[in-house]
Amino acid sequence: MEEKKTKAKKKPSKKSEFELCKVCRFHHDQGPRHKYFPRHKELLSAFLNRFRSKIADVRFFLKNPSFLRPQEESQNRVWCVFCDEDIVELGSSFACSKAINHFASSEHHKNVKQFLWKHGPSMDCADDFKISDADVAKWVRKCTALGNKDASSCRGQLSSDIHNNKLEFERTEKVQTHYINPNDLNDVKPLLYNTNEYQISHSGVTHYGSHLNLDASHLPPGVIGMTSNSSSLYGDSTGNVHTGAPPPWLNPNGGNIYNQSDITKVQEKLPAKTSKLNPHRVGAAWAERRKIEMEMEKRGLAVNINTDADWLPNFGRVWQSGTRKDSRKEFEKEKRKLVVTAESISMESEERKLVKTESISVESGEPVQIQPYVSKRARPKNLSGEEVKTGFRLEDLRRG
Amino acid sequence: MESVLLPTLTKKEEIDRIINNTIDKVLVLRFGRTSDENCLLLDDILEKSARDVSKFATVALVDVDSDQVQVYVNYFDITLFPSTVFFFNAHHMKLDSGTADHTKWVGKFHEKQDFIDVVEVIFRGAMKGKMIVHCPLPPERIPKYQLLYKDV
Numbered sequence: 327m328e329e330k331k332t333k334a335k336k337k338p339s340k341k342s343e344f345e346l347c348k349v350c351r352f353h354h355d356q357g358p359r360h361k362y363f364p365r366h367k368e369l370l371s372a373f374l375n376r377f378r379s380k381i382a383d384v385r386f387f388l389k390n391p392s393f394l395r396p397q398e399e400s401q402n403r404v405w406c407v408f409c410d411e412d413i414v415e416l417g418s419s420f421a422c423s424k425a426i427n428h429f430a431s432s433e434h435h436k437n438v439k440q441f442l443w444k445h446g447p448s449m450d451c452a453d454d455f456k457i458s459d460a461d462v463a464k465w466v467r468k469c470t471a472l473g474n475k476d477a478s479s480c481r482g483q484l485s486s487d488i489h490n491n492k493l494e495f496e497r498t499e500k501v502q503t504h505y506i507n508p509n510d511l512n513d514v515k516p517l518l519y520n521t522n523e524y525q526i527s528h529s530g531v532t533h534y535g536s537h538l539n540l541d542a543s544h545l546p547p548g549v550i551g552m553t554s555n556s557s558s559l560y561g562d563s564t565g566n567v568h569t570g571a572p573p574p575w576l577n578p579n580g581g582n583i584y585n586q587s588d589i590t591k592v593q594e595k596l597p598a599k600t601s602k603l604n605p606h607r608v609g610a611a612w613a614e615r616r617k618i619e620m621e622m623e624k625r626g627l628a629v630n631i632n633t634d635a636d637w638l639p640n641f642g643r644v645w646q647s648g649t650r651k652d653s654r655k656e657f658e659k660e661k662r663k664l665v666v667t668a669e670s671i672s673m674e675s676e677e678r679k680l681v682k683t684e685s686i687s688v689e690s691g692e693p694v695q696i697q698p699y700v701s702k703r704a705r706p707k708n709l710s711g712e713e714v715k716t717g718f719r720l721e722d723l724r725r726g
Numbered sequence: 727m728e729s730v731l732l733p734t735l736t737k738k739e740e741i742d743r744i745i746n747n748t749i750d751k752v753l754v755l756r757f758g759r760t761s762d763e764n765c766l767l768l769d770d771i772l773e774k775s776a777r778d779v780s781k782f783a784t785v786a787l788v789d790v791d792s793d794q795v796q797v798y799v800n801y802f803d804i805t806l807f808p809s810t811v812f813f814f815n816a817h818h819m820k821l822d823s824g825t826a827d828h829t830k831w832v833g834k835f836h837e838k839q840d841f842i843d844v845v846e847v848i849f850r851g852a853m854k855g856k857m858i859v860h861c862p863l864p865p866e867r868i869p870k871y872q873l874l875y876k877d878v
Contacts, residue, residue, distance in 0.1 A: 604854065604855070607814075607854070607855055608814045608815055608851075608853075608855055608856070608857055609814060609816055609817040610815070612815050612816055613749045613815045616746065616815075620747075620749075637742055638801060639742075639813060639816050639818060640818055641818040641829070642818055642820060642857075643802075644803040644873070645803060657801050660800075
């Protein structure tokens with residue numbers, strides 16, 4: 327019994343083996359306790375936020391599928407931290423297609439759960455790193471619709487430039503085997519990517535980046551990247567630099583990109599300087615709006631009528647407690663009272679004039695009681711011993 | 727020494743315009759009258775320092791004797807002259823100098839550098855998002871005054 331007690335006492339002090347924490351990037355012997363340490367928690371949140379932003383990019387393409395150009399394939403790669411593998415978009419026709427499929431796979435889901443169980447105190451955020459099957463299905467539908475639309479609009483076009491030639495070959499789905507010497511394939515291996523099943527299964531296919539390694543005489547001018555479902559962004563008939571077509575911004579019909587409202591045009595110009603200023607500075611939002619307004623006024627696009635006579639700046643008054651808005655409301659109340667009392671005083675003074683002259687004519691429109699003239703000394707005074715005045719504070723006297 | 731003629735504002739619209747057009751810079755508005763000796767001393771310091779602070783501050787003078795300006799004199803609770811009010815991006819900046827009134831600077835500055843220091847502190851505070859800042863000047867350089875509430 328005593329041995330058991332001592333063993334139980336010893337347990338907390340028992341150190342576990344050294345293991346690597348992927349999040350903190352060091353070895354520790356704290357065991358499962360390590361995930362509750364504050365430093366680990368901080369690093370974990372930063373770690374997950376970084377991956378979240380990557381997933382957000384992928385989600386963008388999930389909602390807006392777009393074609394993936396072969397030259398961008400190498401840039402469109404994601405490292406999945408949960409599965410410890412690199413997802414490269416080789417041969418994908420749509421941006422992030424492999425990434426989307428990976429994030430929707432059950433293996434990835436399992437790895438996410440495992441990671442969070444091991445490193446994270448809570449499993450709440452697991453869904454942030456997964457893509458549901460329903461979303462993937464929607465994406466697939468959008469992709470097929472996009473692919474069909476593009477294929478039907480561009481079939482049968484011929485032009486002499488390199489890119490459009492490539493496009494034609496891709497679209498008509500002809501394997502240009504007669505351009506490629508099969509012997510060369512055995513000798514020459516592309517340097518930019520590893521040979522894998524994809525390469526072997528698609529014999530007669532050369533990757534875009536490998537044109538440098540192949541004998542140019544066997545190839546047509548330019549490079550042919552063959553994929554069965556590929557289509558490219560060059561599907562439209564607008565032309566490009568090689569055909570000598572005008573750039574989109576000079577297009578008289580107005581490319582959609584530049585058909586923005588004036589505000590966004592101006593906003594594009596402004597960020598260079600404003601991005602350096604602290605966005606949390608006092609009146610930042612007001613300053614940005616005002617800059618845009620001033621830019622528009624300069625261009626003569628909009629005349630901003632800021633000449634409201636009742637406008638008052640944001641001010642915290644001396645004798646008011648509460649927010650600055652309350653200060654302004656207080657002031658406006660006082661102003662209104664002032665106006666009312668000024669009107670009433672002007673009416674009284676008119677009445678006094680009338681009483682003095684003993685005329686009955688009424689200008690104010692209210693019934694006037696005819697009273698005999700009362701001298702200043704004999705006039706009734708208020709509690710403070712002063713005559714009824716304009717209602718201003720006695721500070722007015724100081725301003726003499 | 728160069729003296730820059732500071733704009734003197736006599737109308738509410740002019741004050742509104744200068745507040746709205748001063749962006750990302752401290753706006754220093756001096757409320758006073760040219761017949762006052764303290765005001766003249768303050769104006770001298772403002773004129774001499776205006777160029778030094780021009781990158782982060784704009785200075786303007788407001789004549790309190792003008793009728794159209796009275797609404798601001800009331801709104802800003804200005805009872806003693808000269809008074810200097812600070813703005814940043816149309817937001818009022820408060821200055822805690824150990825006096826009763828944090829909403830403005832009452833009186834004159836001892837020297838040019840004091841004014842520059844105050845404006846710099848206000849600018850730094852404003853850029854960090856603070857609407858009230860502590861005055862960097864020692865108490866002996868801060869003018870003392872008695873603030874009365876309705877003559878009480």
